[in-house]
Amino acid sequence: MKFQRRPLLIFYLLVAYIFASFTWWIFFLFRISTEAYQEKKELTQLNHIYQNNAPESIENSSAISRIDKEYRRNIYMILGEGSVFLIILLVVTLKTNQSLRREYKVNRQQKNFLLSITHExxxxxxxxxxxxxxxxxxxxxxxxxxxxxxxxxxxxxxxxQGLVENILLAAKIEDHNFQIGSDACDLSEIVLSVVEKAKEAAGMRHSFQTQIKPEVMVIGDRMGLTSVITNLVENAIKYSADATTIRVNVSEEKSHAVFTIADNGFGIPDEEKKKVFQKFYRVGQEETRQTKGTGLGLYIVGRILELHKGRVTVKDNQPSGSVFEVILPKAA
Structure with a gap:
């Protein structure tokens, strides 16, 4: 962790040095301009006294006015150029800071992915x-x-096999090589098939409560939709405690089909609800995590539904856990 944060520390030290140098440069220019102004003013006064052989003041003379105007012009130039440089420096600093933090975040997620994939x-x-x-x-x-x-x-x-398929599917989606079909698919049948397989795998550890309306038809890719349902069901099993019930519903409204799955796990904090659909993202650190997974499942869910012009949302379940809701356009 210290090694990963070292580039940020070096960057902050460099920025601090640049700002200190910039402040000194502005101060130095102000001092030089003020000294030059005072010297010109004194020389003009001495020249006036010498030429007129009289010590009267020339504060209101045209020569002094020109010197005052030149001094103000120099000050405005320093302030203008300094402000532009400061704005550019601030923008570059903020953009560089964002880039470094983004890179650090990606590196951490990739490290988590490598640790999880090794275990899986x-x-x-x-x-x-x-x-x-x-x-x-x-x-x-x-x-x-x-x-x-x-x-x-x-x-x-x-x-x-499921793990390998998820990795390959995520790679296809990332490279824009995943082409979805446009067939009429029975969402109810897909959900029932996935749930039956999940029951066999879960054994006595979990029970399923289903409320599935028959023949809810959607337009899309059967393989892609199967992957969506499979990942959401496996996610519910993964994060639910033993001897708990997972509720699965399929319904339809006027223009869209609705699939919901509710688990009784530890839930997802509000600030993390949108992040869970990012690639490689998982709650917590891989070194201390007990649950299985690679951070690809929900990413695949979000991207495939996006390609189907659908969406997925996650809400809190009561008293604990999460509810994932999938909305898809119905077949005409």
């Missing part, structure tokens, strides 16, 4: 390896134990 890849591989080694070493393992190990390995492979 390692866990299913290690689990499947242990299961295979157990079956190889214990040839007389009961069939029910073998089936349990195989089913667990299949779930790990499904998880790994």
């Amino acid at each position: 890849l390692r866990s299913p591989i290690a689990s499947s390896k242990v299961a295979l080694q157990t079956m190889l070493r214990r040839e007389t393992l009961p069939r029910d134990k073998v089936e349990l190990l195989l089913n667990n390995s299949l779930q790990d492979m499904d998880r790994l």
Whole structure:
């Protein structure tokens, strides 16, 4: 962390030095101009006394007026040029500061992503390896134990496949290579299919309460919409405590279809609600986080819905948790 903040510290020290130099430069120019003004005025007075052989004052003479005007002109020039330079310096400082902080933020998110992706890849591989080694070493393992190990390995492979698909899909979206279809899709059927698979994966840890209106049709890409629903369901499972109920609803209004999913997790602070749809963004730091994930799921949800001219919002659930609401245009 100290190493990452060093460029900001160097930048602030450099800015402080530039402002100090600028202040000294303005002060120096004022002093030089004032000294030159006083010297010119004294020389003019001495010249007047010498030429007229009289010590009377010439404060109101045209020569002194010209010197006063020249002095004021120099002062205005210093103030004008100094103000322009100061404005430019402030703008450059603010823009550079924003750029450095943005870069620091991106670097931190990428670091979190690398830490999370390493864990997400390692866990299913290690689990499947242990299961295979157990079956190889214990040839007389009961069939029910073998089936349990195989089913667990299949779930790990499904998880790994989903992770790889999310990474590839995020890359396609980022490169603008993801083309959505324009077919009539049964949103109700997609949600039911995803929820059934989620029930098998969650086992007894979570229960689902569904209220799904049949044949709610939308126009879009079936694979993309399946990815949206899958990521939101997996997100609800991930952040809900064991033995809690996840509520899933599908309904329709005049011009759009509505999908909502409510979990009973720890919720999302108000200041983070919009940030969760940013790429790589996850609440907290990867070193201390206990939940799984890569920070790509909700990013994919937001971008795919944007391509479908839909939207997603997140609200607080009561007494705890979050409610994600997806709105999509209905098929004609």
